[in-house]
Amino acid sequence: MRASLTIISLALGAALPLAAQQNGVTGIRDLAFGTVFPGLPSVVSRTDAVNSGRFDLSGKKNRDVQLTFVLPAVMTGPLAATMPLAFGADDAGYSPTQSVGNETVTWDPRTSQTLTLPNTANPKVSIFLGGRVSPAVNQRAGGYTGTVILNVVFF
Amino acid sequence: MPRLRVVLLAVALGGAAPLAGQGVLVAPHAVYIDHARRSGTVTLYNPNPEPAEITISTAFGYPVTDSLGHFVLRTVDQPDSTLPSAAGWVQAFPRRLTIAPLERQTVRLLATPPAGLPDGEYWARLIISTRGGKLPITGAADTAVRVQLNLVVNTNIGLAYRKGPVATGVALSLLRARHVGDSLVVWSRLQRQGSAAYVGTVRAALVDSTGSVRSTLSAPIGVYVVMEPRYALSTAGLAAGRYWLRYELVTEREDLDPAVVLRVPPVRDSLQVRLP
Numbered sequence: 168m169r170a171s172l173t174i175i176s177l178a179l180g181a182a183l184p185l186a187a188q189q190n191g192v193t194g195i196r197d198l199a200f201g202t203v204f205p206g207l208p209s210v211v212s213r214t215d216a217v218n219s220g221r222f223d224l225s226g227k228k229n230r231d232v233q234l235t236f237v238l239p240a241v242m243t244g245p246l247a248a249t250m251p252l253a254f255g256a257d258d259a260g261y262s263p264t265q266s267v268g269n270e271t272v273t274w275d276p277r278t279s280q281t282l283t284l285p286n287t288a289n290p291k292v293s294i295f296l297g298g299r300v301s302p303a304v305n306q307r308a309g310g311y312t313g314t315v316i317l318n319v320v321f322f
Numbered sequence: 323m324p325r326l327r328v329v330l331l332a333v334a335l336g337g338a339a340p341l342a343g344q345g346v347l348v349a350p351h352a353v354y355i356d357h358a359r360r361s362g363t364v365t366l367y368n369p370n371p372e373p374a375e376i377t378i379s380t381a382f383g384y385p386v387t388d389s390l391g392h393f394v395l396r397t398v399d400q401p402d403s404t405l406p407s408a409a410g411w412v413q414a415f416p417r418r419l420t421i422a423p424l425e426r427q428t429v430r431l432l433a434t435p436p437a438g439l440p441d442g443e444y445w446a447r448l449i450i451s452t453r454g455g456k457l458p459i460t461g462a463a464d465t466a467v468r469v470q471l472n473l474v475v476n477t478n479i480g481l482a483y484r485k486g487p488v489a490t491g492v493a494l495s496l497l498r499a500r501h502v503g504d505s506l507v508v509w510s511r512l513q514r515q516g517s518a519a520y521v522g523t524v525r526a527a528l529v530d531s532t533g534s535v536r537s538t539l540s541a542p543i544g545v546y547v548v549m550e551p552r553y554a555l556s557t558a559g560l561a562a563g564r565y566w567l568r569y570e571l572v573t574e575r576e577d578l579d580p581a582v583v584l585r586v587p588p589v590r591d592s593l594q595v596r597l598p
Contacts, residue, residue, distance in 0.1 A: 191347035193369055194473045222475075225347060227577045229541045231393040242471070281392040283541070313471050320395045320447075320478040321351050322385045322544060 189225050189289075192319050196221040198296055206304035213260045213297035216267045220296035223265065226284045226321060234259075234294065236276040237316035242300070245309030251301040252313055258297040265293040345475040346374050346421065346452050353448060354582040355412070355433050357485035362431040364414075364479075366450065368421040376421060377451045378414035378429060380481070382407040384445055384519075384546035391509055391552025395447070395478065408444035408483040411435050433483055441486025443518035445546065450477045480544070482519065482582075490584045491515030492522075492545050492571055497591045499567055505554040506537075506595060510569065513548045518584055520545040522573040526555055528595075529566040536560055542575060557597055567593040 198220030200209045211218045226232060236259070241249040254277055260270030263285045274280045276296060284290045296315075347367040355362040368374040382405065383397035401407035415430045431448070452475045496511040506528065514520050521544045528537040537555045555567075570590040575583050 189347040189349050189367065190351040190479065191477050192345040192475045193347075194344035194475065197473075198471055220471075222345070222473075227351065227542070230351075230577075231541075233394055279394065281394060286540075314474060315471055316474045316476065318476045318478060321480070322393045322395075322542075 190227070190321050192222050192224050192294075192317060194221075195223050195293075198298055198315070200300045203300060203302050205302050205306045208299055208301040210299045211297045213258055213270070213273070213295040214267055215297065219267065220298075220315075221267075222294040222296070222317060223291060224284075224294060224319065225289070225291050228284060228286050228288060228290055230284045231281055231322045232284060233279055233281045233318075233320040233322070235279040235318040235320075236296070237318070238276060238298075239313035239315065242311035242313035244311035245307055248307040248309065248311075250303075250306060250311050253299045253301065254297075255299070260295045262293045262295065263290070265291065267293075267295055270295060344370065344372075344374065344452055344473045345477070346376065346450065348450055348477050348479060350578075351479050352578065353431060353479065353481040354579075355408075355431065355481070355483045357433075357435070357439075357483070360433045360435075362481075364429050364431065364448065364450075365426055366421060366429060367426040368423060371423050373423060374421045375453045376419050377453075378417050379449045379451070380409040380412050380414075380446045381449060381478075382409040382445065383447045383478075385544055385549065386547065387549040387551050391550055393549075393551065397447075406442060406444045407446065408433065408435070408481065409446040412446055412448075412481060412483065414448070431481070435483070435485070439485055441488070441517070442484075443488050444483040444485070445519070446481040446483070448479050448481050450479075451475070452477070484518065488518040488584065489516035489586075490518040490520045490573075491586050492520040492589055494569075494571060494589045494591050496550070497567075497569055497593050499593055499595050501557065501595070501597060502554075504556060504558040506557050506567065506597070508553045508555060508567065508569065509550055510591070511548070511550050512543075512545045512571070514545045520571070520573070520586075521575060521578070521583060522571055523575060524551070524553065525568075525570050525572065526553060527568045528555055528557070528560070529568060530560075531564060536565070542577065543571065560597055562597050564594060564596050567595050569593070 199218045203209045256275045259276035261272040382401040383395045386396045412433045493513045499508045526539040572588045
């Protein structure tokens with residue numbers, strides 16, 4: 168019995184700390200611009216339930232978290248071709264209920280934002296991101312890539 | 323532009339692939355290293371269906387508040403000798419790793435402080451940088467391809483290194499409040515005392531004329547130097563009239579190992595406020 172208890176406690180000891188104390192952000196959904204035509208900007212709203220970028224954030228209740236996006240101004244394509252990518256004043260949103268329609272805080276993702284996690288056990292919230300891509304009339308076809316950096320500071 | 327080329331480009335750019343999951347979960351959310359052991363650990367868990375490429379680094383910084391009372395991280399790229407930085411002599415092993423989907427890994431933190439380091443508490447920030455598996459770009463360069471937005475997540479948590487006896491405390495002053503909408507917004511000035519950060523909890527309560535507590539707030543706090551944090555107490559549904567705002571800081575933290583919390587007596591203040 169004692170051996171069993173030891174095994175159980177070791178097992179729980181290995182599993183519980185992470186579950187109980189975990190903090191972090193995971194990318195759930197890419198910011199997707201759908202069909203893009205040369206010369207026609209494509210806008211994705213942060214409230215777009217399908218195409219907006221979504222990041223889930225886990226932490227402790229009532230904890231303050233500072234979010235800072237580092238956003239590319241362009242995506243780079245073939246032969247160093249670029250495609251402008253823009254973010255505006257209302258393109259980031261925070262939902263304490265992880266619902267795209269319930270964003271209690273919105274902000275300009277080009278600036279830092281400090282949020283307080285909900286007063287619930289092991290809260291999990293969502294961040295939504297919208298943006299605009301503006302292909303030129305003579306945009307070169309090919310693959311375009313960019314990197315979004317999300318800095319998350321747990322206080 | 324020829325019609326065919328337009329169609330090809332539209333097809334190409336329309337093929338935005340789903341994001342490979344990025345980011346890892348980190349525990350604990352604050353690391354304390356004692357001079358006697360000079361080591362600590364963090365556990366990383368990859369909850370995503372793709373491998374996570376991780377780089378771990380350290381930097382110097384500590385929480386402060388901005389002009390609105392929001393917490394922000396003050397960072398110093400090249401901390402001089404007047405700042406209690408441990409960033410230069412705490413290293414993670416391994417510093418680069420890949421965690422398979424749904425797997426966890428322990429990372430060891432080793433401290434190699436300089437000889438003759440004075441007693442005290444030294445700070446760093448541990449930055450766990452995660453990059454997800456890259457999506458392939460397929461197709462010929464001038465026809466069908468995919469648009470790819472890579473995401474890098476930097477999770478930034480606190481680290482404290484303690485050598486010898488350390489003490490903490492906090493001085494509370496300039497308690498003030500203002501009614502905004504359905505909240506009572508509260509500010510105060512908090513200045514750390516002693517040689518270690520004050521890590522505890524802020525509690526606030528609104529008490530009516532009968533002595534009944536009508537609204538409460540509790541939030542974790544770490545006072546490293548000085549700050550003026552802003553908190554909001556709900557006043558929704560409260561009748562107009564006079565209330566007492568009770569405000570205190572206590573060295574209690576349910577999310578931290580009690581062994582690392584430096585205990586000192588509570589610090590309190592109060593203020594009479596009128597709700598319209």
